[in-house]
Amino acid sequence: MDFIWLIPILPGVGAALNGVFGIRFFGKRASGLLACATMATAFVLSVAAVIQLVGLPAEARAHDVTLFTWIPPIALQTVNGIGTFQIPWSFRLDPLSALMILVVTGVGFLIHVYSIGYMADESRGAYARYFSYLNLFCFFMLTLVLGANFLVMFVGWEGVGLCSYLLIGYWYEKKSASDAGKKAFIANRIGDWGFLIGVFLIFFTFGTLDFRAVANAAGSMPVETAQFGTLSLICLLLFVGATGKSAQIPLYVWLPDAMEGPTPVSALIHAATMVTAGVYMVGRNAVLFSHAPMTMEIVAIVGVLTALMAASIGLVQNDIKRVLAYSTVSQLGYMFVAMGVGAYAAGAFHLMTHAFFKALLFLCSGAVIHAMAGEQDMRRMGGLKKYLPVTYVTMMIGTLAIAGIFPLSGFFSKDEILLNAFLSNKIVWAVAALTALMTAFYMFRLISLTFLGAYRGPAWETSGPKAVHEAAAHGVSHPADPFAHGQAARDDHEISHGPADGVHTVVAGGHGHGAWHGPHEAPRTMTVPLMALAVGAVIAGFVGIPAALGGDNAIEKFLEPSFVAAGVAHEGALTAPAHQGEGTAATGAAADAAAPEHEKPEMAAAGEIGLMLFSVFLGLLGIWVAYRFYVRRPEISEYLAARFAGAHRVLTNKYYVDEIYGATVVNGTLGSANGLWAIDRNVVDGAVNGSGWFTIFTSWVSGLIDKYIVDGLVNLVGSILERSSFVFRRAQTGLIQNYALLMLVGVFVFVTYLLLR
Amino acid sequence: MITPAHYTVLSAALFVIGMIGVLVRRNIIVIFMSIELMLNAVNINLVAYSSQLHNAVGQVFAIFVICVAAAEAAIGLGIILAFYRNKETINIDEMNLMRW
Numbered sequence: 001m002d003f004i005w006l007i008p009i010l011p012g013v014g015a016a017l018n019g020v021f022g023i024r025f026f027g028k029r030a031s032g033l034l035a036c037a038t039m040a041t042a043f044v045l046s047v048a049a050v051i052q053l054v055g056l057p058a059e060a061r062a063h064d065v066t067l068f069t070w071i072p073p074i075a076l077q078t079v080n081g082i083g084t085f086q087i088p089w090s091f092r093l094d095p096l097s098a099l100m101i102l103v104v105t106g107v108g109f110l111i112h113v114y115s116i117g118y119m120a121d122e123s124r125g126a127y128a129r130y131f132s133y134l135n136l137f138c139f140f141m142l143t144l145v146l147g148a149n150f151l152v153m154f155v156g157w158e159g160v161g162l163c164s165y166l167l168i169g170y171w172y173e174k175k176s177a178s179d180a181g182k183k184a185f186i187a188n189r190i191g192d193w194g195f196l197i198g199v200f201l202i203f204f205t206f207g208t209l210d211f212r213a214v215a216n217a218a219g220s221m222p223v224e225t226a227q228f229g230t231l232s233l234i235c236l237l238l239f240v241g242a243t244g245k246s247a248q249i250p251l252y253v254w255l256p257d258a259m260e261g262p263t264p265v266s267a268l269i270h271a272a273t274m275v276t277a278g279v280y281m282v283g284r285n286a287v288l289f290s291h292a293p294m295t296m297e298i299v300a301i302v303g304v305l306t307a308l309m310a311a312s313i314g315l316v317q318n319d320i321k322r323v324l325a326y327s328t329v330s331q332l333g334y335m336f337v338a339m340g341v342g343a344y345a346a347g348a349f350h351l352m353t354h355a356f357f358k359a360l361l362f363l364c365s366g367a368v369i370h371a372m373a374g375e376q377d378m379r380r381m382g383g384l385k386k387y388l389p390v391t392y393v394t395m396m397i398g399t400l401a402i403a404g405i406f407p408l409s410g411f412f413s414k415d416e417i418l419l420n421a422f423l424s425n426k427i428v429w430a431v432a433a434l435t436a437l438m439t440a441f442y443m444f445r446l447i448s449l450t451f452l453g454a455y456r457g458p459a460w461e462t463s464g465p466k467a468v469h470e471a472a473a474h475g476v477s478h479p480a481d482p483f484a485h486g487q488a489a490r491d492d493h494e495i496s497h498g499p500a501d502g503v504h505t506v507v508a509g510g511h512g513h514g515a516w517h518g519p520h521e522a523p524r525t526m527t528v529p530l531m532a533l534a535v536g537a538v539i540a541g542f543v544g545i546p547a548a549l550g551g552d553n554a555i556e557k558f559l560e561p562s563f564v565a566a567g568v569a570h571e572g573a574l575t576a577p578a579h580q581g582e583g584t585a586a587t588g589a590a591a592d593a594a595a596p597e598h599e600k601p602e603m604a605a606a607g608e609i610g611l612m613l614f615s616v617f618l619g620l621l622g623i624w625v626a627y628r629f630y631v632r633r634p635e636i637s638e639y640l641a642a643r644f645a646g647a648h649r650v651l652t653n654k655y656y657v658d659e660i661y662g663a664t665v666v667n668g669t670l671g672s673a674n675g676l677w678a679i680d681r682n683v684v685d686g687a688v689n690g691s692g693w694f695t696i697f698t699s700w701v702s703g704l705i706d707k708y709i710v711d712g713l714v715n716l717v718g719s720i721l722e723r724s725s726f727v728f729r730r731a732q733t734g735l736i737q738n739y740a741l742l743m744l745v746g747v748f749v750f751v752t753y754l755l756l757r
Numbered sequence: 758m759i760t761p762a763h764y765t766v767l768s769a770a771l772f773v774i775g776m777i778g779v780l781v782r783r784n785i786i787v788i789f790m791s792i793e794l795m796l797n798a799v800n801i802n803l804v805a806y807s808s809q810l811h812n813a814v815g816q817v818f819a820i821f822v823i824c825v826a827a828a829e830a831a832i833g834l835g836i837i838l839a840f841y842r843n844k845e846t847i848n849i850d851e852m853n854l855m856r857w
Contacts, residue, residue, distance in 0.1 A: 729857035730857060731857075732856055733856050734852075734853030734855040735849070735850060735852075736849060736853060737779070737788075738850065740779055740780055744776065744780070747776075
């Protein structure tokens with residue numbers, strides 16, 4: 001298992017090669033092949049590593065590989081005393097990260113293969129850029145899940161945010177796409193701020209950032225049930241990071257806009273991997289969260305509210321990718337519900353099954369969009385079942401999986417979550433069950449509008465110049481088309497036509513070979529991954545068959561050691577089989593005193609089966625209602641939309657959250673920026689200009705002083721002398737007799753003086 | 758008897774008359790004559806006391822005075838002639854080029 005460092009590095013190398021050389025020199029075939037080859041090799045290595053891991057005994061399933069020392073050891077004084085702090089760049093393979101690398105490399109590889117077909121219309125350089133970014137994303141994601149300490153994980157955390165921005169804004173010449181990329185990155189960054197503060201607090205409290213060391217140190221701390229202490233604050237801040245990355249309230253707003261990116265990007269990043277990073281992070285810090293029950297409650301409540309809200313918005317969306325985006329937000333809410341009630345393994349299990357069926361759903365929607373030459377509005381589809389049989393079957397499998405129908409994978413994972421929610425908090429369970437009903441409804445609505453019923457799309461010519469005209473008119477809002485007006489007026493993001501829009505001037509056809517010949521099945525590079533993912537969506541659930549149905553919940557036992565501190569893992573593994581046996585009827589939420597970090601409430605097998613039947617019933621009910629609304633009697637939905645027009649408008653406008661954010665946060669930031677600019681302009685520059693003015697003023701005054709006072713004094717002396725000279729020169733009469741008289745007078749005075757002396 | 762006191766009184770009177778002439782008269786020739794008068798008055802005084810004191814120094818000094826008076830009169834007249842050629846006047850009140 002010492003080779004696990006290769007697993008992230010290989011896609012990284014692929015990204016570097018494609019980025020540096022591929023954009024200039026490689027052909028399309030070469031760059032696509034390189035990217036897929038790195039992912040395939042990474043997948044093979046992951047499988048090999050996991051096989052080796054499983055061969056180890058349950059308590060010892062952790063293996064570290066250190067590449068180099070990032071921050072060398074320094075002595076450190078923390079709250080708990082003096083220790084040594086260092087950050088090695090190490091990867092750790094344990095059950096949770098094993099699951100994640102299999103998901104990322106497996107699903108990632110299939111999506112890379114799919115992209116070869118989907119992105120075939122791009123120019124050579126842009127094609128290589130796409131695969132470079134995709135590989136780069138996988139590199140960062142694998143670093144994130146394999147990291148052994150918070151800093152390595154954070155490098156991956158930031159990196160996937162970056163790649164999400166790069167890939168959402170892949171068609172950057174389209175303003176809505178670049179705006180969406182910015183929105184995603186900024187929302188992520190806001191979450192990262194909370195995450196970083198949490199990491200700082202962890203560093204301050206524990207003096208270390210290694211996951212296992214932090215878990216061990218926290219394991220010996222008391223559980224904070226009474227007051228909101230340090231651990232609760234840390235976990236809350238980490239969860240803020242998770243809301244940004246995994247699109248929960250309040251930072252989910254970037255995910256629907258992220259549909260501006262290519263569909264495989266939506267499948268990989270915004271369904272299977274990046275958005276699950278938050279869930280992974282919470283699971284990785286399960287020990288910390290277990291010691292902060294108040295934060296866990298917040299996590300569960302935020303999760304279930306997000307699930308409900310997103311599902312309600314998804315009910316009325318018309319863009320096929322938007323429905324799937326809100327569905328993703330909703331399912332992520334489910335995962336956080338699981339994490340919030342302490343069922344970490346259930347959350348990770350749902351993460352895995354969700355990766356399969358959500359990626360499948362996105363890729364199928366990509367195939368549909370590809371077939372419809374860029375059209376994404378479901379109201380202009382319909383009846384595609386006969387043109388796209390493979391896509392129809394695989395998408396139906398995905399829909400049944402997400403609706404939680406037995407025996408597909410979604411049933412097992414969603415049921416595990418619902419069971420644990422029921423045992424912990426009945427209200428959360430009720431809302432989650434309602435959301436399950438809505439999920440089934442809107443997913444089957446999607447199927448009905450897209451594949452069933454009558455074809456509502458544009459007509460196509462089989463040949464002739466009219467075909468070109470037809471295809472050119474398609475994708476641009478036609479004046480006579482009632483749908484286009486409404487859409488364009490409301491939200492110009494709804495129809496993001498990717499390859500068929502502005503930049504690519506090839507006539508609106510997914511193939512670029514002229515006229516559109518009607519919807520047709522996608523090429524093999526696209527349908528084979530669909531089939532592979534469909535197989536996964538069917539069988540992935542069988543690793544988690546609960547005890548009530550006769551299985552042994554293998555995945556929960558496998559993941560158990562990752563969620564407890566090292567000293568307790570042994571105990572957990574021993575007592576787990578006792579919990580799983582049927583017949584142990586300890587009803588209610590009885591906490592297990594032997595393993596305080598891992599409560600395992602219990603319920604009778606009969607009760608479990610009852611809950612399962614209820615959730616299957618909800619799924620079938622949702623499907624049946626959607627079938628009635630959209631296939632049998634389509635006018636019902638229009639009637640309801642007219643009857644409840646206000647609610648319909650609120651839902652269609654996504655509860656106006658974006659507008660609220662724009663008015664408050666965005667305008668607040670811009671306003672304060674303007675205010676600061678005004679301060680800078682008036683106060684700071686005013687001070688500078690004022691001091692300049694003051695200098696000029698004082699120099700003017702001193703000039704006056706110099707001119708009038710100093711020079712005046714000098715001139716005064718001169719004028720005094722001049723005036724007095726006027727007086728004295730009158731003695732110079734020029735008359736000789738005057739002088740003679742003066743001489744005589746002088747003689748008299750002198751002689752008188754001498755005589756009288 | 759005629760004592761030296763008589764000669765001194767005579768000398769003083771002549772000197773004063775000459776002095777007043779210098780200070781009062783406007784004609785420059787008359788002023789020169791008054792200056793000669795003053796000088797001669799001094800001569801009388803010198804000779805009188807030389808006779809009384811039976812010392813020849815007084816008489817020698819008187820010869821010197823006469824000599825100087827003559828030279829001075831010559832030069833003075835030369836100046837007056839030069840001035841008259843320029844200014845056409847011998848009124849001393851009009852000879853005030855050195856005034857302010």
